[in-house]
Amino acid sequence: MIRLFDSAHGQVRELTLRDPGQVSMYVCGPTVYDLPHLGHGRFTLVWDVARRWFTFQGLLVHYVSNITDIDDNIITRASREGTSEELVAKTYEKSWWDAMDALGVAYPDDVPHATQYVAQMVELITQLLEGDVGYKTSDGIYFDVSRVPDYGLLAGQPLDSLRAGARVETNDEKRSPLDFVLWKNAKPGEPSWPAPFGEGRPGWHTECVVMSLELLGEGFDLHCGGFDLRFPHHENERAQAVAAGVRFAQHWDHNGWVMVGDEKMSKSLGNFTSLTDLLDKNDARAYRLLVLRSHYRSPIEVTPATIGDAERALARLDGLARRFGLVALAGHHLEVKDDFSWSGAALELYEHVAAALNEDLDTPKALAQLFEALSSANALADGGHEEEARELAVALNALFGALGLSLVSASAVVDEISQALVNERDGARTAQNWTEADRLRGELVDLGWTVEDSPSGTLIRRP
RNA sequence: GGCGGCGUGGCCGAGUGGUUAGGCAGGGGCCUGCAAAGCCCCGUACUCCGGUUCGAAUCCGGACGCCGCCUCCA
Incomplete structure (x- = not known):
């Protein structure tokens, strides 16, 4: 049994699966208008680890993560640089996958691009307009949040109190400040698509709800993303599904923030801001280890000191790989438990690690057990118990691999x-x-x- | 104003009421020609004030401090 925090319930709950043995999960991906930053790195690592762990246990995971390739930020950048939106999106999508590659984040099973699903978005908006949940203003189509009885579920607040705190600019044409845009009317020189209700482009919240349902189907299992997406993005995705009468995600989960101390981020202070930068200067595995070392819902601090700390810890893992000649696992390959043999101390280790990870993805606890076992393996080998030591070392390699951490034994070519x-x-x-x-x-x-x-x-x- | 979270040893960072989290750094030891790597041992921490309890870092109340969301945001 897998238990996982559910943002819609505010507590850890069993992850019940629509189709037994299969997990359908959607992770909100990036808008590609700039280099990926540390926060992107964290959420991709966290959910990559979840995916890998589910897979390791024998579940068939359908992992979908989108690319938002049309958006205000992309348009702004394109016009500022005198280039096309398409080129901006292509450029930064390339940077995105380069960074994912370096991080060892496995490629999703499906990567929907928003611009490829506009027709389906138009369909949804049409339906919402027919039900009067969507309404026209002079600049586009908006969603009337008051039409969704439990609006505020993910925010953990009723509509009234959300409205009271709303900081949104006042727009006289909107029925409520919380109403959000479904469709933006075309502006000269901006990309747009035809629609029965007028040429334009989709709003962000409409993109994800359409793509996730399109690829994973009604009532899919798990919808994830960073904490900040909980409201309003995920709330609004859900609202559209509810209004359309479609069963949406059954379980919601959100990962915590990346902090960079209380100093402002700047290169002169040695704070990293872009992922690309971090990966240039450090072993990418160190970031994964850093992410694994704290709970996924806690904030983490990424500084040269914490990264350096993780890099030194990594050296011990690699030392094990050298000592036992372990083959590097993970990378693009998702490890599966049944490909390894489990008995004795190895089985016991697996069970402890599984218990930790299946209880709200407790990676710090799992890691503590792995490090203890690492010492044991070395101690056994020191004591001349080669067989037992090797068995444990192989199990450790498999379990680190299950978390996406490769143990590297290959030394450099000797001249x-x-x-x-x-x-x-x-x-x-x-x-x-x-x-x-x-x-x-x-x-x-x-x-x-x-x-x-x-x-x-x-x-x-x-x- | 509303909602939520956090304050743990030099640092990072877990923690289900009583028994060792773990990592990094530091100290001592074993091993080694000396090292390195590895192993063993060590720090006895929990913002403050009350309360509940035989017993609280862990539950309750309060204070102080910090942060997030309520706007685009991973």
């Missing part, structure tokens, strides 16, 4: 000069010429190697 120094040093050590051995170690270190002695002789690797 001829370095290899000659290694050979020389082994000779010196055999001859017990410690002075010479130390001098040669110094040379290797100067060449940027980390030098370790082992039963089989000098080992060098890149730190």
